[in-house]
Amino acid sequence: MPHVQITWVTGRTPEQKRKLAERVTQALIEDGRAKRENIQVTFIDVPPTDYAEAGLLVADQKRAP
Amino acid sequence: MPHVQITWVTGRTPEQKRKLAERVTQALIEDGRAKRENIQVTFIDVPPTDYAEAGLLVADQKRAP
Amino acid sequence: MPHVQITWVTGRTPEQKRKLAERVTQALIEDGRAKRENIQVTFIDVPPTDYAEAGLLVADQKRAP
Amino acid sequence: MPHVQITWVTGRTPEQKRKLAERVTQALIEDGRAKRENIQVTFIDVPPTDYAEAGLLVADQKRAP
Amino acid sequence: MPHVQITWVTGRTPEQKRKLAERVTQALIEDGRAKRENIQVTFIDVPPTDYAEAGLLVADQKRAP
Amino acid sequence: MPHVQITWVTGRTPEQKRKLAERVTQALIEDGRAKRENIQVTFIDVPPTDYAEAGLLVADQKRAP
Numbered sequence: 237m238p239h240v241q242i243t244w245v246t247g248r249t250p251e252q253k254r255k256l257a258e259r260v261t262q263a264l265i266e267d268g269r270a271k272r273e274n275i276q277v278t279f280i281d282v283p284p285t286d287y288a289e290a291g292l293l294v295a296d297q298k299r300a301p
Numbered sequence: 302m303p304h305v306q307i308t309w310v311t312g313r314t315p316e317q318k319r320k321l322a323e324r325v326t327q328a329l330i331e332d333g334r335a336k337r338e339n340i341q342v343t344f345i346d347v348p349p350t351d352y353a354e355a356g357l358l359v360a361d362q363k364r365a366p
Numbered sequence: 367m368p369h370v371q372i373t374w375v376t377g378r379t380p381e382q383k384r385k386l387a388e389r390v391t392q393a394l395i396e397d398g399r400a401k402r403e404n405i406q407v408t409f410i411d412v413p414p415t416d417y418a419e420a421g422l423l424v425a426d427q428k429r430a431p
Numbered sequence: 432m433p434h435v436q437i438t439w440v441t442g443r444t445p446e447q448k449r450k451l452a453e454r455v456t457q458a459l460i461e462d463g464r465a466k467r468e469n470i471q472v473t474f475i476d477v478p479p480t481d482y483a484e485a486g487l488l489v490a491d492q493k494r495a496p
Numbered sequence: 497m498p499h500v501q502i503t504w505v506t507g508r509t510p511e512q513k514r515k516l517a518e519r520v521t522q523a524l525i526e527d528g529r530a531k532r533e534n535i536q537v538t539f540i541d542v543p544p545t546d547y548a549e550a551g552l553l554v555a556d557q558k559r560a561p
Numbered sequence: 562m563p564h565v566q567i568t569w570v571t572g573r574t575p576e577q578k579r580k581l582a583e584r585v586t587q588a589l590i591e592d593g594r595a596k597r598e599n600i601q602v603t604f605i606d607v608p609p610t611d612y613a614e615a616g617l618l619v620a621d622q623k624r625a626p
Contacts, residue, residue, distance in 0.1 A: 237536065237568075237569050237570055237612050237614060237619065238567050238568055238569030239499045239536055239538065239567075239568045239569070240565065240566070240567050240568075241438070241499075241565070241566045241568075242563050242564075242565050242589075243306070243343050243345075243562075243563055243564045243565075243566075244562050244563030244564070244593070244595070245562055245563075247594075248593055248594065250480040250488070250490065252592050252593055252594070253480055253481065253483075253488065254480075254488055254491065255592045256588055256589065256592045256593055257483035257486055257487070257488060258483075258486045258487075259584075259588040259592065260585055260588060261483070261485070261486035262486070263580075263581055263584040263585060263588070264567075264581065267577050267580045267581045267584065268569070268573055268577055268581055269572075269573065269577075270569070272485045272486060273485050274485075274536075274614060275484075275485060275486065276482070276483065276484055276497065276499055276534075276536060277482070277483040277486075278438050278475075278477060278481065278482050278483075278499065279477065279480075279481040279482075280343075280345065280438075280475065280477065280481070281477075281481065282343060282344065282345065282346075285315040285318055285319075285344075286318065286343065286344040286345070286346065287341070287342070287343050287344075287562050288318075288322035288323075288326070288341065288342040288343075289340075289341055289562060289599060290326070290337050290338050290339075290340060291322055291323045291326035291327070291337060291340065291342075292322070292323075293315070293318065293319055293322060294562065295315065296319065302373075302374050302375055302417050302419060302424065302601065303372050303373055303374030304372075304373045304374070304564045304566075304601055304603065305370065305371070305372050305373075306370070306371045306373075306564075307368050307369075307370050307394075308367075308368055308369045308370075308371075308436070308473050308475075309367050309368030309369070309398070309400070310367055310368075312399075313398055313399065317397050317398060317399075320393075320397040321393055321394065321397045321398055324389075324393040324397065325390055325393060328386055328389040328390060328393070329372075329386065332382050332385045332386045332389065333374070333378055333382055333386055334377075334378065334382075335374070339419060339601075341562065341564055341599075341601060343564065345473075345475065347473060347474065347475065347476075350445040350448055350449075350474075351448065351473065351474040351475070351476065352367055352471070352472070352473050352474075353448075353452035353453075353456070353471065353472040353473075354367060354404060354470075354471055355456070355467045355468050355469075355470060356452055356453045356456035356457070356467060356470065356472075357452070357453075358445070358448065358449055358452060359367065360445065361449065367471065369434045369436075369471055369473065371434075371503070373566070373603050373605075380545040380553070380555065383545055383546065383548075383553065384545075384553055384556065387548035387551055387552070387553060388548075388551045388552075391548070391550070391551035392551070402550050402551060403550050404471075404550075405549075405550060405551065406432065406434055406469075406471060406547070406548065406549055407547070407548040407551075408434065408503050408540075408542060408546065408547050408548075409542065409545075409546040409547075410503075410540065410542065410546070410603075410605065411542075411546065412603060412604065412605065412606075415575040415578055415579075415604075416578065416603065416604040416605070416606065417601070417602070417603050417604075418578075418582035418583075418586070418601065418602040418603075419600075419601055420586070420597045420598050420599075420600060421582055421583045421586035421587070421597060421600065421602075422582070422583075423575070423578065423579055423582060425575065426579065432503075432504050432505055432547055432549060432554065433502050433503055433504030434502075434503045434504070435500060435501070435502050435503075436500070436501045436503075437498050437499075437500050437524075438497075438498055438499045438500075438501075439497050439498030439499070439528070439530070440497055440498075442529075443528055443529065447527050447528055447529075450523075450527045451523055451524065451527045451528055454519075454523040454527065455520055455523060458515075458516055458519040458520060458523070459502075459516065462512050462515045462516045462519065463504070463508055463512060463516055464507075464508065464512075465504070469549060482497055484497060484534060489497065501568070510610040510618070510620065513610055513611065513613075513618065514610075514618055514621065517613035517616055517617070517618060518613075518616045518617075521613070521615070521616035522616070532615045532616060533614075533615050534615075535614075535615060535616065536612070536613065536614055537612070537613040537616075538568050538605075538607060538611065538612050538613075539607065539610075539611040539612075540568075540605065540607065540611070541607075541611065
C-alpha cells in the first residue's frame, strides 16, 4: 500500500517510466507515510483512440498529447 | 473531473469510441453537473481471454461478446 | 461487459446517478454493441480533498466542482 | 456485482486465467454473498516496463515476476 | 504484483473480507505464479445507489445484491 | 491525460494529499511529457479492513500501515 494506477496515451519510454515510478514512490514515502516495499505503481498505456478529453479522442486532437 | 474508465473486450472501432466518448461526456454534463473541459474517458480494451463473466472467459462463451 | 467506473467528487444525488447509469448503459448498447444484462456502472464518490485537477485539490479550487 | 480488476505483468496463459477467473468467482459466491451471474473478472496485462514494485520496474528486477 | 481491486456494494463484514483476501491471494499464488509478499487486494465498498447492473441501481432492484 | 488513481488505507491529511497531488503532477510534467491542465489525481481512501497485503488485512497487521 498504496497502489498507484497511471492511465495515459502510449508513447513514453521505459526510461521515462523508470524515473516516474521512482519519483512517485519517493513522494509517497516522504509525504504519504508509505513504506517503500509496499508501494506499487502501474502504467496503463492506451492508444490515442482510447482516451478522450472534453469528449474528444486524443487521436482527433490537433496537438500531440 | 469526472474520470470514466470503460473496460471491455477489444473489438470496437475508433468511430464507435468517438461516439461513445461524446455521449458519455454529454450525459455527465447534463445529468452530472460536470464541466466538459474536465471530463476524461478512457477505454481499456482487453482480449477475450482476459474478461470473465459468471466465471467464464468471454473467449470460452459460445456467443460473441 | 463492459464495466464502467466513474470517479468524481461527491455531491450528485441518487436521482442523478439513476439517470446517468441508464444513459451510459443505453449508449453502450447502441454504440458499443454491448448487451444490457452484462453492463455494470460504478460511481466512486470521493471528497473534494481527494481529487486534484492540474495539481490543485478540488477543495482548494475557487469554483465549485 | 462485484467487479474484479486484476492488474499484473503479462505472461500468464489463457488456461491460468481460466482457472483463476473460476476460483475468484467461486470465492466471491461462497464468502462474499455474490451471485455468479453478476460477477465479472478482468485481467489487465501490462509489460514488465509498466509495473513497479518498491520504485523498481519489474523489467529491472533481477528475479522473474 | 498483482494488484486486485474488488468493487461492490457495501455490506460484507471484515471476516468475509479476511477470508476472501486470503482465498484470492492463495489462488494467485497457485494458479498465477505470483509471490505472496507482492500480492495486494483492495475492496472498494460503494453504497447501493452507486452500483448499477443492466442500467438499474442496486438500490432500485427488488432483490438484495 | 494522464489520470492517476492512488488507492490506500485512510489516514492521510488534506495537507499531505495537497503536497502529493502537486508532486505527482510535477513529476508527470517533467518526466512524462504531460500538460498540467490535463492531469488528474484521485485518492481512494479505504478502511484498514479493506486493503490486504500478502493475504493479510492491514487491520490485522501488527504494525501501522
